[in-house]
Amino acid sequence: MSKVITPQQQDYSKWYNDIVIQADMADHSAVRGCMVIKPTGYAIWEKMQQTLDKMFKDTGHVNAYFPLFIPKSLFEAEEKNAEGFAKECAVVTHYRLKTDPQNPGKLIVDPEAKLEEELIVRPTSEAIIWNTYKGWIESYRDLPLLINQWANVVRWEMRTRLFLRTAEFLWQEGHTAHATKDEAIAETRQMLEVYADFAENWMAMPVIKGVKTANERFAGADDTYTIEALMQDGKALQAGTSHFLGQNFAKAFDVKFANKEGKLDYVWATSWGVSTRLMGALIMSHSDNMGLVIPPKLAPTQVVIVPIYKGEEGLAKVSEVANVIKQKLQQKNISVKYDNRDSQRPGFKFAEHELKGIPIRIAIGERDLENGTIEIARRDLLSKQVIKIEEVENYVSTLLEDIQTNLFNKALERRNNLTTKVNTYEEFKKVLDEKTGFVMAHWDGTPETEEKIKQETKATIRCIPLNNEQEEGVCIYSGKPSTQRVVFARAY
RNA sequence: CGGGGCGUAGCGUAGUCCGGUAUCGCGCCACGUUUGGGACGUGGAGGCCGUCAGUUCGAAUCUGGCCGCCCCGACCA
Numbered sequence: 001m002s003k004v005i006t007p008q009q010q011d012y013s014k015w016y017n018d019i020v021i022q023a024d025m026a027d028h029s030a031v032r033g034c035m036v037i038k039p040t041g042y043a044i045w046e047k048m049q050q051t052l053d054k055m056f057k058d059t060g061h062v063n064a065y066f067p068l069f070i071p072k073s074l075f076e077a078e079e080k081n082a083e084g085f086a087k088e089c090a091v092v093t094h095y096r097l098k099t100d101p102q103n104p105g106k107l108i109v110d111p112e113a114k115l116e117e118e119l120i121v122r123p124t125s126e127a128i129i130w131n132t133y134k135g136w137i138e139s140y141r142d143l144p145l146l147i148n149q150w151a152n153v154v155r156w157e158m159r160t161r162l163f164l165r166t167a168e169f170l171w172q173e174g175h176t177a178h179a180t181k182d183e184a185i186a187e188t189r190q191m192l193e194v195y196a197d198f199a200e201n202w203m204a205m206p207v208i209k210g211v212k213t214a215n216e217r218f219a220g221a222d223d224t225y226t227i228e229a230l231m232q233d234g235k236a237l238q239a240g241t242s243h244f245l246g247q248n249f250a251k252a253f254d255v256k257f258a259n260k261e262g263k264l265d266y267v268w269a270t271s272w273g274v275s276t277r278l279m280g281a282l283i284m285s286h287s288d289n290m291g292l293v294i295p296p297k298l299a300p301t302q303v304v305i306v307p308i309y310k311g312e313e314g315l316a317k318v319s320e321v322a323n324v325i326k327q328k329l330q331q332k333n334i335s336v337k338y339d340n341r342d343s344q345r346p347g348f349k350f351a352e353h354e355l356k357g358i359p360i361r362i363a364i365g366e367r368d369l370e371n372g373t374i375e376i377a378r379r380d381l382l383s384k385q386v387i388k389i390e391e392v393e394n395y396v397s398t399l400l401e402d403i404q405t406n407l408f409n410k411a412l413e414r415r416n417n418l419t420t421k422v423n424t425y426e427e428f429k430k431v432l433d434e435k436t437g438f439v440m441a442h443w444d445g446t447p448e449t450e451e452k453i454k455q456e457t458k459a460t461i462r463c464i465p466l467n468n469e470q471e472e473g474v475c476i477y478s479g480k481p482s483t484q485r486v487v488f489a490r491a492y
Numbered sequence: 493c494g495g496g497g498c499g500u501a502g503c504g505u506a507g508u509c510c511g512g513u514a515u516c517g518c519g520c521c522a523c524g525u526u527u528g529g530g531a532c533g534u535g536g537a538g539g540c541c542g543u544c545a546g547u548u549c550g551a552a553u554c555u556g557g558c559c560g561c562c563c564c565g566a567c568c569a
Contacts (some may be wrong), residue, residue: 013563028561088568124569158493158567165568218569238569277569308528347529354529365528375528492569 005355007289012233019283020162023292023356026279033160033167040356041279043300045170048278049150051202051298052172055194061146061174068152069119070128078252081126084219088156090121121154126220126245126271129175130253137177137267139258144187145177163280164237164492171275177250177267179259184268185223188244191272192225195240203278204295204407205229205285206415207239208438208487210463215447218271222246228462228487230415231284234436236462236489239281242272280492286380286407292357293379295407296400301337303329303396304358306349308365315340318364321389325362325374328393334400354379359403360396380406421485425476428488432459438489442482444475453477453488462487 005022006014020026025041037045053063069092076082096113100106122128129147136142154168174191178184192209199207207227217224221243229239250256250266259265286293296302305326307318319340326336337358339349346363353361363375374392377384380403387395418437422428431439443449443461454460468484475482 017562030560032561153569155568157569159563159565169569171569241569273569275569310527314527342527345527345529345531347527347531349530350528351530363528367528 005289005291008232015289016280016284017162019287019292025283025292026162028162031167033157035162035166037170037276044282044294044298045276045279047298047300048198048202049172052194052198052274053148053150055198056148056172056174059146059190059194061148061176063149064147065149065151066125066128066132068122070122070125072118072120074127074131075120077127077131078220078249080248081124081220081252085123085155089123090154090156092119092121122151123153123155124271124273125149125151125153125173126175126249127253130249130255130269133175133177133267134253134255137255137257140179140260143177143179143257143267144183146174146187147176148172148174161280161492163276163283165277169276171273173271173273176270177255178269179257179265179267181246181268184246184270185244188223188225188242188270188272191270192227192240192242195227195242195272195274198274199227199229199239199278199281200408202295202297203282203285204297204404204411205239205281206408206412208463208465210465210468210487212241212463213447213450213461213486215450216460218243220245220248221271222248225466226463228438228489229281229285230418230438230489231281231492232414233284234418234490236438236487236491237277237281237284238462238491239278240272240274243270245269245271285411287357290382291355293407294357294359296359296404299357299359300335301358302334302400303336303360303362304349304353305336305338305362305364306346306353307338307340308346308363310366314366315342317369318366321369322364325364325389325392329396332393332397334396350377354382360399362392362396378403380410422476423473428459428476429457432457432488432490436490438462438487440485441476441488442473442484443486443488444478444480444482446478449475449477457490459488459490462489462491 005018008015023040024038026035026037029036093115094109094113095115096110097107098110100108133145137145150172152168152170157165157167160166176187178187196207196209199205207229209227212224212226218241223244225242226238227240229237231237247266247268249269255267256264257267283292286295305322307315307322309315309318322338326338329336350361357379359379361377368374372389373386374389375384375386376395376399378399418435419440420431420435420437421440422431428439428441439459450461464486470483471485473482474480
């Protein structure tokens with residue numbers, strides 16, 4: 001195989017690409033900006049989906065599916081939303097191809113088959129969903145409406161990066177309708193908590209929960225809540241968003257309900273989503289120069305067993321024990337793969353499983369059979385230990401938890417080290433350039449100042465943290481008074 | 493869309509200035525020896541050199557057009 005991964009320290013961006021491609025997660029496709037998610041990568045996405053899906057259902061949501069295409073007239077109904085996404089929409093204008101009379105064997109778009117109304121390939125589904133909800137909601141008895149959809153969306157990005165920004169991506173989008181403002185806000189916040197829970201306890205990725213500034217708000221939202229993570233290179237990544245949409249979509253699509261008093265009112269809305277971008281976040285939170293590191297709770301394969309043997313008989317002997325171990329672990333709900341391929345040698349397999357990030361590797365050789373032992377290696381620390389064979393179930397269960405905790409703690413420590421309070425603009429710029437990471441600074445609260453700082457430093461306000469500590473200070477840019485620090489960073 | 497780079501076997505490349513149908517490594521196939529950290533030997537398969545046109549006896553190589561991809565920026569989850 002002889003795969004070489006560019007070291008992080010040398011070129012982080014190249015390292016990231018190498019990991020994605022060499023760990024076999026995804027590849028560039030024949031379509032500009034669109035990737036192929038390969039089985040190894042897709043399996044991780046499926047684990048994310050399963051986990052999130054359960055969390056959504058546990059909080060009362062159900063799944064449904066809405067069309068890929070949105071008629072232009074619906075798409076433009078909510079003005080801010082339409083305007084926000086307009087410049088990155090794929091548009092279907094025709095419904096038929098025909099043979100090119102000038103060029104046999106080639107196809108052209110049939111000019112006769114022009115659509116009367118163009119169809120927009122959804123960049124997000126609020127428009128089509130709210131148009132549908134209009135017919136579903138009449139009374140307060142129909143509320144709340146708590147629906148999620150797993151789907152693909154298309155945003156015609158100018159520049160793309162595997163998982164982090166692709167023209168087509170997979171995501172889930174929750175769209176809920178409520179009778180009251182408070183209830184909708186509570187839903188928005190609840191889903192933010194769900195995302196934070198998932199990020200921290202499954203992805204082992206610490207996040208800051210907060211509110212976006214007006215500049216960074218979702219187009220069509222009254223408030224956008226976000227979880228912000230910090231990657232290994234000190235750049236921030238928005239990992240999930242939850243929007244309080246107010247009555248904007250209800251008004252745009254005329255979705256009214258009769259309340260208990262019999263009066264008509266517009267419903268209150270939320271939407272929230274996470275995407276395959278989380279795959280990128282996962283990679284940039286834990287992986288190293290040897291390859292991918294997957295937290296145990298999201299690893300499609302948690303344990304791989306590699307036999308070391310001489311000859312067929314040797315393999316048979318080792319397999320006997322390996323299969324017992326496999327079974328015992330599976331009974332504890334641990335996913336195990338027994339890698340008994342005879343076509344590769346152990347060293348090759350070790351390297352390959354490290355590259356693919358499997359949390360625990362068990363090696364069993366004939367030497368172990370004699371001693372009643374096995375060798376256990378953990379991916380996060382790349383350390384090995386020999387244990388008694390009968391200890392395997394308990395040892396592995398505990399180790400999986402340890403690895404999960406260790407990854408989170410390591411990521412948390414890194415984030416804490418890369419979070420800096422600054423009080424002057426000079427300091428601010430210096431930290432951004434030399435130390436990177438989250439920079440906590442006072443801001444006067446105006447979009448103008450935010451925009452100027454962005455233009456001058458490329459740093460954006462990632463969020464205003466929830467339950468933020470209140471503290472007197474002055475804006476690092478304008479010198480005007482401020483009551484709290486906000487989180488700045490350069491971001492993906 | 494601006495700036496830079498690149499298109500030669502599955503992947504990475506040499507050859508391009510100075511025209512003569514192609515180099516090396518990895519991978520792949522077969523057989524044998526191997527197997528506690530990316531094995532070794534022997535033999536073998538695989539390329540109309542991105543594409544179209546031009547110059548020429550002859551083009552990967554020279555000329556022109558087109559297409560595609562990657563990286564940096566603007567836009568953005």
